[in-house]
Amino acid sequence: MGLDFSERVAIVTGAGNGLGASHARLFGSLGARVVVNDLGGSGDGTGSDETVAEAMVAEIKASGGDAVANGDSVTDGEKIVQCAMDTFGRVDIVVNNAGILRDKSLHKMTDEDWDLVYQVHLQGAYKVSQAAFQRMREAGYGRFVMTTSAAGIYGNFGQANYSACKLALHGLSQTIAIEGRAKGIQSNTIAPIAASRLMGTVMDEEAMELLKPEVVSPLVAWLCHEDCTSSGDLFEVGAGWISRVRWERSQGSYFDPAGFSVDDVADQWEAINDFTDAEYPTGTSSTFKSIQKNPHLAND
Ligand SMILES: NC(=O)c1ccc[n+]([C@@H]2O[C@H](COP(=O)([O-])OP(=O)(O)OC[C@H]3O[C@@H](n4cnc5c(N)ncnc54)[C@H](O)[C@@H]3O)[C@@H](O)[C@H]2O)c1
Numbered sequence: 350m351g352l353d354f355s356e357r358v359a360i361v362t363g364a365g366n367g368l369g370a371s372h373a374r375l376f377g378s379l380g381a382r383v384v385v386n387d388l389g390g391s392g393d394g395t396g397s398d399e400t401v402a403e404a405m406v407a408e409i410k411a412s413g414g415d416a417v418a419n420g421d422s423v424t425d426g427e428k429i430v431q432c433a434m435d436t437f438g439r440v441d442i443v444v445n446n447a448g449i450l451r452d453k454s455l456h457k458m459t460d461e462d463w464d465l466v467y468q469v470h471l472q473g474a475y476k477v478s479q480a481a482f483q484r485m486r487e488a489g490y491g492r493f494v495m496t497t498s499a500a501g502i503y504g505n506f507g508q509a510n511y512s513a514c515k516l517a518l519h520g521l522s523q524t525i526a527i528e529g530r531a532k533g534i535q536s537n538t539i540a541p542i543a544a545s546r547l548m549g550t551v552m553d554e555e556a557m558e559l560l561k562p563e564v565v566s567p568l569v570a571w572l573c574h575e576d577c578t579s580s581g582d583l584f585e586v587g588a589g590w591i592s593r594v595r596w597e598r599s600q601g602s603y604f605d606p607a608g609f610s611v612d613d614v615a616d617q618w619e620a621i622n623d624f625t626d627a628e629y630p631t632g633t634s635s636t637f638k639s640i641q642k643n644p645h646l647a648n649d
Pocket residue numbers: 362363364365366367368369386387388389390391392394421422423424445446447448449469473496497498499540541542543544545546547548
């Protein structure tokens with residue numbers, strides 16, 4: 350099929366290491382002009398080093414690609430998007446990938462741990478995406494990928510700050526998908542699993558090889574291609590596995606909206622939690638449809 354990105358400009362945040370570096374390399378090899386953004390700090394969000402982004406750009410250029418380095422923090426999203434505009438004149442693709450970890454169980458979490466993780470993951474993705482969204486609306490085309498985590502989808506011990514922000518990114522993505530639809534803009538979310546410096550301390554060599562970031566990037570590139578029509582969707586990906594995740598809702602139980610008791614809820618608890626004939630809701634209107642089926646409403 351030979352999908353390529355020769356007309357496209359792609360911003361990849363946190364592209365100096367791990368998954369972002371792999372995404373940037375793939376985009377570069379498929380003809381995209383790439384903005385390699387990376388603050389170059391440590392895994393816990395301290396420090397900065399502009400040579401990290403520059404080294405990746407040198408690598409892409411040495412392989413025949415075209416790229417520019419950007420060392421701003423994602424919290425300065427406008428600067429990153431301006432870099433794309435100044436260098437390449439457009440922005441078609443944004444992969445929000447930059448990330449840090451400050452793991453603590455909730456009772457030990459400091460406000461600094463919470464705020465830093467929030468700033469990089471959620472505030473950063475918002476700032477880059479909002480600045481890019483304006484340009485994409487004007488151009489009538491755009492593709493976003495947000496990077497969530499299994500910790501965001503399912504929760505994970507010691508990651509209250511991280512999991513809260515990671516799931517919020519999927520909320521952002523779903524709304525970009527809705528607001529962008531009429532302007533040719535799509536957004537999807539991936540929950541990757543990959544060996545990186547954030548994982549290196551907890552994995553042996555065999556696992557590190559199986560979980561190469563390179564086997565996550567083809568999904569990212571496909572979601573950013575003009576032929577891909579998916580938007581607002583969520584995928585888990587890693588070690589040669591790609592799968593889609595969606596919401597499931599039980600049929601539920603109906604009560605009299607005029608009022609009902611705690612005992613009524615307790616009596617119906619099993620039925621509320623019964624997933625027989627479950628639905629897969631895809632929009633806020635489906636909530637109202639379910640409410641309208643309340644047999645008590647028909648009697649009023
Ligand atoms: N590796 C995994 O298994 C895994 C699992 C789930 C989610 N993720 C997510 O994937 C993304 C990439 O993770 P990774 O494992 O490749 O980590 P990594 O540490 O190898 O790479 C993250 C990059 O983001 C950069 N960065 C950090 N703060 C930044 C900022 N403010 N502005 C710009 N760049 C910044 C870092 O310098 C680093 O190069 C992260 O969002 C992470 O949460 C990773």
